[in-house]
Amino acid sequence: MKKRKTICLFLAMMLLLTSCGEGEGGKNVNSPQEEEKIQIGMSFDSFVIERWQRDRDVFVSMAKELGAEVNVQNANGDIEEQKKQIDYFIQKDMDVIVIICIDSEGLGSSVQKAKDAGIKVIAYDRLIKDAGVDLYISFDNEMVGTMMAQSLIDEGLAGGNVLMLGGSPQDNNVSLVEGGFKKVMEENDVTVLDSFHADGWRAELAAAYVYDHVDVVSEADAIMCGNDNLASQVVHALAEKRLAGDILVVGQDADLEACQRIVEGTQVMTVYKPVEKLAQRAAECAVMLARGEEITGDDVSIMDNGSYQIPYVGLLPVSVTEKNINDVIINSGFHLKEDVYLNVPDKMP
16 A cells, blocks of 8 residues: 555656646747747838838738738828837837838937947838948839939920929938939920929828919929829819829829829829839848848949948839830739729720
8 A cells, every 4th residue: 555655646746747847738838938039110201102001011021921020110200209219119129120211311310329229220212311221222213213204205295394393302212313303304405394392292282382383384294293192182283273184294103093093194104113022122131130141132232321331222113104004013913903994994904
């Protein structure tokens, strides 16, 4: 009996020790913990521009696939709010901070604070000047302006008049786009009647310009809009003045409404920037930086942002007109055919 009791006691103790070594679901709590996920903070200018929502979703999805978590913040066009968000990411000890900046010249000190804390910084789509960012990734913005201009020349604008209604002057891309645009205009003897910038990319300001400057607008053969959101309001204002379709309009971002206007005939072209590729590449680069890896590839070069030589990843944009909209926009899955031809179903191929 004593021997039997001793054996039972021994078995009970073994069972107790085994259960203490297991957690919920029978997992051994003494096993090595899973590697902590990479933490990425992402501060957007705002979501006023349609494409930013697509950038966000693709970036977050790709980062998740690569084992990272993304904390997305929206600064709503307020530079001070964006600085607070960067401070918050620093306090949270993020591995990487991705910034879609509001003011290309207003975040130098914030970037430096992040760098001092050992955090990698990526300037996404918009350059942050005079800041030692670890990467700038965007499209060739000068080429965007060149494409907009060339499409107007192809429509017979040479020797005519154009009006430029651009985006926020604090956005470094604006000057790059306009630089490429003006160069083509000068080469083709096109007169720039006036140049206007919509602060904060507020499209209603571009529409207000059309309403308030009918005399200048009526002299224009074409209007270059800083993006498709501005073009939406401009075309609406032109329609009220019964000028829609008579004045050539171009934009960029390939927003759905812009694509609809192209097949309808009230917008000549838009510039398609494959944001899926940009966002996916940016997410890959963010994870590589977090792991201490060097960014490499055929798309990588070095550029000067004013005070620093920084790594630059540049992707190529695509000019979209009625001639290639089906191949570029619809066949790529960027927009559905039924949506693009919603208002002109009889033109649907």
